[in-house]
Amino acid sequence: YQCSPLSTADGIISTFSQCQRMQKDNDLEKFVACVVLDEVGLAEDSPRLPLKALHPLLDDGTAGAESDGNEEGIASNRVAFVGISNWALDPAKMNRGILVQREVPSSDELKVSAFGICSTDEPTHFLLRSFIPGMAKAYLEIYSNPDRKEDREFFGLRDFYSLIKMIFSFCKKTKKRPSANQLIHAIRRNFGGLDGIDPVQIFQKHVSFEADVGDALDLDSSPPGLIRANLKKTEQQDSEESRYLLLLTENYAALTIVRQRFLVGDEDPVIIFGSSFSKDQEYTQICRNINRVKVCMATGRTVVLLNLDKLYESLYDALNQYYVYHGGQRFVDLGLGSHRVKCQVHKKFRLILIADREAVYKDFPIPLINRMEKHFLAMSSILTHQQQRIVEEITAWVDGFSNVNRPNFREEDRKRVPFKPGDAFVGYHPDAAATVVLRVCRSLGEWYLDDEETEERIFAESYRTILQCAAPDAVARLQASDLRDKASDLWDEYFKEQSHSSLADYLYTELRKGEGSQFIQVTTHSRLLSGENVLQIEKRIGISTQFMSLQQFDTEQQFCARVREFYSQANDLDGVLIVLCESGDVNGELVACARYLVQEQRDDAFRKRQEDSMRKVSRHAVFVIHLPRIAGGCFVGFQGGSWTEVHIDDLRPAHQAKQLSITSLDGRKLSSLLGKVTPEVNRNRSIPETEPEERMEQEMIPERKPEVKSELRMDVEAEMVVEDIEDMDTEEAARDPQEEKEEVSILSAAVLFRSCVHAATSRL
Numbered sequence: 001y002q003c004s005p006l007s008t009a010d011g012i013i014s015t016f017s018q019c020q021r022m023q024k025d026n027d028l029e030k031f032v033a034c035v036v037l038d039e040v041g042l043a044e045d046s047p048r049l050p051l052k053a054l055h056p057l058l059d060d061g062t063a064g065a066e067s068d069g070n071e072e073g074i075a076s077n078r079v080a081f082v083g084i085s086n087w088a089l090d091p092a093k094m095n096r097g098i099l100v101q102r103e104v105p106s107s108d109e110l111k112v113s114a115f116g117i118c119s120t121d122e123p124t125h126f127l128l129r130s131f132i133p134g135m136a137k138a139y140l141e142i143y144s145n146p147d148r149k150e151d152r153e154f155f156g157l158r159d160f161y162s163l164i165k166m167i168f169s170f171c172k173k174t175k176k177r178p179s180a181n182q183l184i185h186a187i188r189r190n191f192g193g194l195d196g197i198d199p200v201q202i203f204q205k206h207v208s209f210e211a212d213v214g215d216a217l218d219l220d221s222s223p224p225g226l227i228r229a230n231l232k233k234t235e236q237q238d239s240e241e242s243r244y245l246l247l248l249t250e251n252y253a254a255l256t257i258v259r260q261r262f263l264v265g266d267e268d269p270v271i272i273f274g275s276s277f278s279k280d281q282e283y284t285q286i287c288r289n290i291n292r293v294k295v296c297m298a299t300g301r302t303v304v305l306l307n308l309d310k311l312y313e314s315l316y317d318a319l320n321q322y323y324v325y326h327g328g329q330r331f332v333d334l335g336l337g338s339h340r341v342k343c344q345v346h347k348k349f350r351l352i353l354i355a356d357r358e359a360v361y362k363d364f365p366i367p368l369i370n371r372m373e374k375h376f377l378a379m380s381s382i383l384t385h386q387q388q389r390i391v392e393e394i395t396a397w398v399d400g401f402s403n404v405n406r407p408n409f410r411e412e413d414r415k416r417v418p419f420k421p422g423d424a425f426v427g428y429h430p431d432a433a434a435t436v437v438l439r440v441c442r443s444l445g446e447w448y449l450d451d452e453e454t455e456e457r458i459f460a461e462s463y464r465t466i467l468q469c470a471a472p473d474a475v476a477r478l479q480a481s482d483l484r485d486k487a488s489d490l491w492d493e494y495f496k497e498q499s500h501s502s503l504a505d506y507l508y509t510e511l512r513k514g515e516g517s518q519f520i521q522v523t524t525h526s527r528l529l530s531g532e533n534v535l536q537i538e539k540r541i542g543i544s545t546q547f548m549s550l551q552q553f554d555t556e557q558q559f560c561a562r563v564r565e566f567y568s569q570a571n572d573l574d575g576v577l578i579v580l581c582e583s584g585d586v587n588g589e590l591v592a593c594a595r596y597l598v599q600e601q602r603d604d605a606f607r608k609r610q611e612d613s614m615r616k617v618s619r620h621a622v623f624v625i626h627l628p629r630i631a632g633g634c635f636v637g638f639q640g641g642s643w644t645e646v647h648i649d650d651l652r653p654a655h656q657a658k659q660l661s662i663t664s665l666d667g668r669k670l671s672s673l674l675g676k677v678t679p680e681v682n683r684n685r686s687i688p689e690t691e692p693e694e695r696m697e698q699e700m701i702p703e704r705k706p707e708v709k710s711e712l713r714m715d716v717e718a719e720m721v722v723e724d725i726e727d728m729d730t731e732e733a734a735r736d737p738q739e740e741k742e743e744v745s746i747l748s749a750a751v752l753f754r755s756c757v758h759a760a761t762s763r764l
Helices: 009-023 040-045 050-060 107-118 122-128 132-143 157-174 180-190 199-204 223-231 253-262 283-299 312-320 357-362 366-370 385-402 411-415 432-444 452-467 472-480 484-497 503-511 531-541 556-567 588-611 670-674 692-700 706-723 725-732 737-742 744-763
Strands: 034-037 080-083 245-249 270-273 303-306 324-326 329-336 339-344 351-356 373-376 519-524 544-549 575-581 619-626 643-647
Touching: 009 034, 009 050, 040 050, 107 122, 107 132, 107 157, 122 157, 132 157, 132 199, 157 180, 157 366, 180 199, 180 223, 223 245, 223 253, 223 373, 245 253, 245 357, 253 303, 253 351, 270 283, 270 588, 283 303, 283 312, 283 329, 283 339, 312 329, 312 351, 312 366, 351 357, 385 432, 385 452, 385 472, 432 452, 452 484, 472 484, 503 519, 503 531, 503 619, 519 588, 531 544, 531 575, 556 575, 556 588, 556 619, 575 588, 588 619
Parallel strands: 034 080, 245 351, 245 373, 270 303, 303 351, 519 619, 519 643, 544 575, 575 619
Antiparallel strands: 324 329, 329 339
16 A cells, blocks of 8 residues: 555555455465555655554454444454554554664665675676775765755665666676766766765765776766656666656756757657646546556656646655566556556656755655656756856846945945845846746757857847846836946836837737747736726737636636637637736746646647648737735746746836836936926815814924925825825826926826825735
């Protein structure tokens, strides 16, 4: 019985009952049935507490309170029991059996195991005999390394055994002692994925690396080369078959790389992106995903898994590659709770699990980590030397853009937290520069850079792509940044050449480029769009526009049905689908899941249109994600792949939002915006009667200088304008432009106040 957090007491009792029936009519002196609970410790995480059912079963073979009272022949009810766990259970369970505790093996024990693995071929065993003691010592040093994450056993015995099997395979093929290239390749294949440790350097202290002389195996030990070696498919697999792959990544970058680099020639790979919708965390959805994995196993298709934490325990037997052979075919158990089924495993089947690096370090079960071959894969992992040079230049540009040189006149100034790249560019992260450079190279077809002019072109296009996600306040700070010499050019490029004034203007500009169907992700700090706003956008861009909110869907199926309906419309009209998402800072996984589903539905619908010989249409998906203003940033963007990303601080045009654009504030003093009162503002208005408490406060104000009274009067009048804001809105359309220009100071004060109220209300 494969235990997991989804295990139930009924499932465990059912397993015991099955064994009891098997031995009921047999001679117990010659026959015994045994219950094996594998990874029994995982069941302790279940809220149903299924392991409590073990107490009476281990005592007398009955189910205790769960029993139906018909147990007869207590001897046949007692079955043998073995529980295997990676950590200690509570004493109430361990005291009911014999505890066998396996400590960290010594160097001598590791050597015995390694010699046993190599004993199947005596000539190869002889070639490796001198290497094994040093490899055992190197493994123990890695295991006890103080840089282990959260004091967790990231590397385990399975990694050591797999290393021995791989080197054994190399020697068996070449009939020679392992070369340095072979050793490095095998070490990186089996001890990768962990920061702060260079496994090759540790092994070199204990193992002699022989120079490569006519190496018969051409092995690539770069990160892409290691992954390609793992994914290599052959009909005839040797006994040292590769383990399945765990890719640690950031921002799901590995998914983009795997699709573009490693699965290009694969026959129809399957990507299963775990749903983050609220009602998809239940048993039915997990069963549906297990069935999809089962189909891939039987047909030999590569399957990529993401965001499926509740599914992985069901795959432990498959990840162990613990096969049962029947009729020349391989079978393995897939299980969930009390249900288990034999599944055929095709020899070409490969499995890739992609997960966030920090989540693996902190949350992934150790048994899952140890069963897989681990590699860290980010955009920076696959850069060429020339691309790496451009990334360094872009990173320096980003640092200069965001670094503001503020005078430290006061103690409070010196204590201020400096601006970070996340403050200047919405969604920026350490791998963003590499993501952008790779995307620009791909779009320009310049994978290999061989001249300075090409590098300059890619650098210019890359910084413009990053500038699309800049916050307007960061552009306004450029005069005080390290890029002050280029501040004017960057200001013009951001506000004049690029389109950040409103969502309607951006879509009008972007969609007219005629680049086919587009995927666009827009981040904003303003309130999300209403139905009326969407109608105005539709009128502006001249394309049929639909909108919906991610939060209105409870399941992945509901969301996919709506997206499928949009892409599968039989008409030949272009269209835009706007998907709104509140609180992007806490819904990052939901956004990533929805993005993938939209791409999948688009590809399926367009493939069907092509098969039906229908006219190709352009249907665009636009994600609009609301983010709070948080220092340092709160959202991870720059996904790469097919998505274009842009930051639009306010989705509505300035005249609709009743506020001034930032360009109209440039070069003006604050006093010129808030310190003027024109007669026209008050010509049809009267200052409202103040309350008694306000009159009392005003009477208590001592005599002041005239200019102070003017400032006080200005504040009262500004407050009056805020109170009568609705009147101001209705009158605005009939005003003369010259009159509006004269009143700009009072209007800005009113809108400033209203904007603050809106921001505070949205946070509530």
